[in-house]
Amino acid sequence: MMRLSKMKSLVEQQKINFKHLAMRVFDADRLVLSQSTPYQVIAEFKQTRVRFYASENKRYKEPLVFVAPLAINMDIYDLYPYRSLVKHFQDSGFDVYLIDWGKLTYKNYQVNFLSFIDKFIPKCIEAIQKHSKSEKISLHGWSMAGIFVTLYTARHPSNPVKNLVVLGSPIDSYASGYIGKLYKTLAYITTRNPTIKDYAYNRLPKLMIHSPGFLNSLGFKLLDPKGWIDGNIQLLKNLDNLKLVQEDATLSHFLNNMIDYPGGINQDMLFNVWLQNPLKHGAIKLKNETIELKNINCSLLVGAGKGDQLVTSEAAFPLTQLTNSQDVTFTLIPGGHLGLMSSQNSSIEFWPTLTTWLSERSTPIKR
Numbered sequence: 098m099m100r101l102s103k104m105k106s107l108v109e110q111q112k113i114n115f116k117h118l119a120m121r122v123f124d125a126d127r128l129v130l131s132q133s134t135p136y137q138v139i140a141e142f143k144q145t146r147v148r149f150y151a152s153e154n155k156r157y158k159e160p161l162v163f164v165a166p167l168a169i170n171m172d173i174y175d176l177y178p179y180r181s182l183v184k185h186f187q188d189s190g191f192d193v194y195l196i197d198w199g200k201l202t203y204k205n206y207q208v209n210f211l212s213f214i215d216k217f218i219p220k221c222i223e224a225i226q227k228h229s230k231s232e233k234i235s236l237h238g239w240s241m242a243g244i245f246v247t248l249y250t251a252r253h254p255s256n257p258v259k260n261l262v263v264l265g266s267p268i269d270s271y272a273s274g275y276i277g278k279l280y281k282t283l284a285y286i287t288t289r290n291p292t293i294k295d296y297a298y299n300r301l302p303k304l305m306i307h308s309p310g311f312l313n314s315l316g317f318k319l320l321d322p323k324g325w326i327d328g329n330i331q332l333l334k335n336l337d338n339l340k341l342v343q344e345d346a347t348l349s350h351f352l353n354n355m356i357d358y359p360g361g362i363n364q365d366m367l368f369n370v371w372l373q374n375p376l377k378h379g380a381i382k383l384k385n386e387t388i389e390l391k392n393i394n395c396s397l398l399v400g401a402g403k404g405d406q407l408v409t410s411e412a413a414f415p416l417t418q419l420t421n422s423q424d425v426t427f428t429l430i431p432g433g434h435l436g437l438m439s440s441q442n443s444s445i446e447f448w449p450t451l452t453t454w455l456s457e458r459s460t461p462i463k464r
Contacts, residue, residue, distance in 0.1 A: 128346035129343075129347050130178060135150075136183075139225075140228070142220060147196055147221050150194070152192050158459065159231055159234055160192040160229045160231060161194070162225055164236065164237065164238045164242045165198060168310070170351060173435070180444050194229070203359075206307055207360075207361050214245065214248050222236075233258070238264070238266065240434065243265060243266025250392075259459070260396045260398070260455060267370065268376045268416045269377040270371045270372075271377070287372065306360045310357050313358060317435065369381060369383060379391060393420035393422055395422060396422065397424065400430045401430065402429075402430050402437035406434070407433075428447070
């Protein structure tokens with residue numbers, strides 16, 4: 098009798114596993130949990146939208162502004178209802194704004210770093226200042242967006258940035274492990290050959306180095322192939338766990354829906370940041386415009402993922418020594434390049450640290 102009961106239980110378990118597997122394969126979108134936190138769009142500029150996540154218990158005057166990097170979709174900022182970066186800071190008493198750049202395409206091939214630093218970011222921040230009725234803001238940038246917000250803050254001395262958070266951004270690109278050594282070697286080769294250097298830096302058609310979203314998705318997966326394989330193995334072992342199946346579908350939705358990198362952005366990031374590695378020395382030249390990091394004097398928090406193989410801690414750390422800020426903090430964050438933003442360990446260890454850092458440097462609202 099007990100044996101029969103056990104067999105029935107196993108059959109039922111297999112039915113559940115098959116049902117979850119079928120949903121994961123054929124109806125994955127229905128399992129996605131990301132971007133469930135309500136928001137309001139307070140400004141639109143072409144494909145760019147400025148999202149507003151209002152805090153129900155606002156405690157600080159200065160809003161927290163997330164500037165998204167290109168290529169990624171907005172899932173990463175609101176990944177799960179129970180582990181959402183924007184919701185965490187909402188609940189911590191901060192009004193939150195998220196600059197969503199939308200879907201860039203081949204038509205945007207001329208867009209470059211200066212487009213964001215001099216035009217797009219200032220325009221979005223101006224709209225945020227007006228909407229929030231706050232002259233000052235806290236500004237957050239991860240990955241490429243960390244470079245954007247760093248250069249924006251350095252480029253515009255009268256900027257409204259009170260607190261600057263830069264995570265996983267290459268300041269000394271040659272220090273990023275094996276990929277840093279590769280860039281250093283490529284830079285050496287191009288420097289020794291003036292013809293190659295002139296073509297690569299000045300004459301290479303931007304349309305040729307435009308990278309479509311599917312290639313960016315592949316690139317992110319290749320950053321951690323073992324993690325991707327292990328994740329699929331864990332999924333197959335735990336098909337009875339609907340929550341885990343939903344989380345797998347949600348993360349896959351994020352990774353499989355990357356957005357294009359315009360050619361002009363790739364040119365600046367590859368040749369002007371990674372290969373030339375000028376930020377290590379505190380300045381960068383873009384279209385005959387020199388931007389010096391010493392112009393940054395706001396409170397500064399720099400972070401790097403403990404397991405980040407794309408931007409190592411050695412690559413991110415130099416920013417702490419290149420500004421004129423009198424209030425500088427450096428921290429290591431659990432996870433790799435993606436995990437430092439969204440992993441469970443990051444949410445447990447780093448999010449409260451960042452919350453405390455911001456709250457101590459923000460203006461409390463008098464009740």
